[in-house]
Amino acid sequence: MxxxxxxxxxxxxxxxxxxxxxxxxxxxxxxxxxxxxxxxxxxxxxxxxxxxxxxxxxxxxxxxxxxxxxxxxxxxxxxxxxxxxxxxxxxxxxxxxxxxxxxxxxxxxxxxxxxxxxxxxxxxxxxxxxxxxxxxxxxxxxxxxxxxxxxxxxxxxxxxxxxxxxxLPAASTPHLSTREIEILKLSADGKTACECSMILNIAERTVNFHVRSAIQKFGVNNKIAAVIKAVRAGAI
Structure with a gap:
């Protein structure tokens, strides 16, 4: 048995x-x-x-x-x-x-x-x-x-x-530009917009433009949330 x-x-x-x-x-x-x-x-x-x-x-x-x-x-x-x-x-x-x-x-x-x-x-x-x-x-x-x-x-x-x-459909990760990825990576390391502009040799307003674009693509309300989303999605 x-x-x-x-x-x-x-x-x-x-x-x-x-x-x-x-x-x-x-x-x-x-x-x-x-x-x-x-x-x-x-x-x-x-x-x-x-x-x-x-x-x-x-x-x-x-x-x-x-x-x-x-x-x-x-x-x-x-x-x-x-x-x-x-x-x-x-x-x-x-x-x-x-x-x-x-x-x-x-x-x-x-x-x-x-x-x-x-x-x-x-x-x-x-x-x-x-x-x-x-x-x-x-x-x-x-x-x-x-x-x-x-x-x-x-x-x-x-x-x-x-x-x-x-x-279930696979969760889609928004397409990020090369510059958006660079800025989000630097932001994840604690860099400010000013510091990002100096490192990448671009204007601070350009940095902020790419940050706003990433925020919009991820459907969140601020840069920190966008960085978290990007990390979880494996984008950075």
Whole structure:
């Protein structure tokens, strides 16, 4: 059994697309004694629009009720996972303020479960959940499977992040003239407009002209901001 689980994990990590990776994860979850497996990912920074990713084998009625009832706005587990990466059991106390959601959840067979989230540096937040209809989840079982869940969640998150980066247009760096680059480099070294004019043997007003041009190209309000933008863009 252990060798089979290891082989399934390898297949998940070798998958290049999130859908087949999820499908293998579902099989692994079922072999571990869970009826349901869910993965979803959202971003408060980069809007996914119609590309929002969500995979689960929850009952269709539950998914429909969850969406139409706007349960996502009041789901305490989702709220927790949006704020923390700490895994959380579906304990009754977390649903104390939303009894209707909890009762509906139980009727659909989602009696016992736990969720774990990943927050990456790009702002993506993924949530991986395992659930079943009978038998509470013991502490030993929870800790025993936590490593699998974190590994799977990170891989699924990474697959989505990679695809999203491919779809986003590359950030464009404005074209800077040779003189603008020279002046921004000198400014980055702390040189004043007067000092730049002496070093480059041009009038100070010409230096200021090129500075204003760079400011306009980067869409910022001052020389310091233009220098920072140029450094981050690798222009100087």
């Amino acid at each position: 252990e060798m089979w689980k290891e082989s399934q994990l390898r297949k998940i990590l070798e998958a290049k697309d999130v859908k087949p990776a999820y499908e293998i994860s579902l099989k692994l979850a079922q072999s571990l004694g869970f009826n349901f497996c869910a993965f979803s990912i959202t971003s408060p920074v980069v809007m996914l629009h119609h590309d929002t990713v969500s995979f689960n084998n929850y009952p269709v009625d539950w998914n429909t009720t969850y969406e139409h009832g706007h349960f996502g706005d009041i789901d305490p587990i989702l709220a927790h996972c949006n704020q923390s990466e700490l895994p959380i059991l579906w304990d009754e106390k977390f649903f104390a303020n939303v009894p209707e959601l909890r009762q509906t959840q139980k009727k659909q067979g989602l009696q016992f479960g736990w969720s774990q989230s990943i927050h990456d540096r790009s702002g993506l937040r993924s949530m991986f959940s395992l659930a079943r209809s009978n038998e509470p989840i013991t502490a030993d079982e929870w800790y025993g499977h936590l490593g699998y869940a974190i590994l799977i969640n990170r891989h699924l998150n990474g697959l989505v992040a990679q695809k999203l980066r491919q779809r």
